Amino acid sequence: MSVSEGSVGGGFSEWMGVESLVEEDGFRRLALTLTPRHMSRANRVHGGVLFTLLDTALGGAVVNSLPEGKGCATLEIKINYFRPIQHGRVIAVGRLVNRSRHTAYAEGEVVNEEGKVLAKASGTFFITDTLVQSERARL
Numbered sequence: 001m002s003v004s005e006g007s008v009g010g011g012f013s014e015w016m017g018v019e020s021l022v023e024e025d026g027f028r029r030l031a032l033t034l035t036p037r038h039m040s041r042a043n044r045v046h047g048g049v050l051f052t053l054l055d056t057a058l059g060g061a062v063v064n065s066l067p068e069g070k071g072c073a074t075l076e077i078k079i080n081y082f083r084p085i086q087h088g089r090v091i092a093v094g095r096l097v098n099r100s101r102h103t104a105y106a107e108g109e110v111v112n113e114e115g116k117v118l119a120k121a122s123g124t125f126f127i128t129d130t131l132v133q134s135e136r137a138r139l
Helices: 011-016 047-063
Strands: 019-024 027-033 071-081 089-099 103-111 117-128
Touching (some): 027 047, 047 089, 089 117
Antiparallel strands (some): 019 027, 089 103
């Protein structure tokens, strides 16, 4: 895939304001300009926002490495949070590390505008035969 700029796919990520910056084989870079809706009661970005960015970046890196039409589903993600953030723009990067026939492993991080790491994650993804799964296929 090539470099693209714009909103991400639709649904939840689009509602959050996630932007796609780079889509390449085994790699994805996203951005998010923080707004009050991204904040926790403590007036810093909610951990779920950073988790969503990392899940989207890692999963996208996996999907970008697959043949057209195939997809993936998150099996597990481990995330470490390093520092809070209250405003600005953040960048999330996901990189495919390893892919077998049925699973893939990816890693990534979210950084602030100064390049300081806010959070890191690693995750395992199940490779699906289609990008969108029918209700029956999920059983």
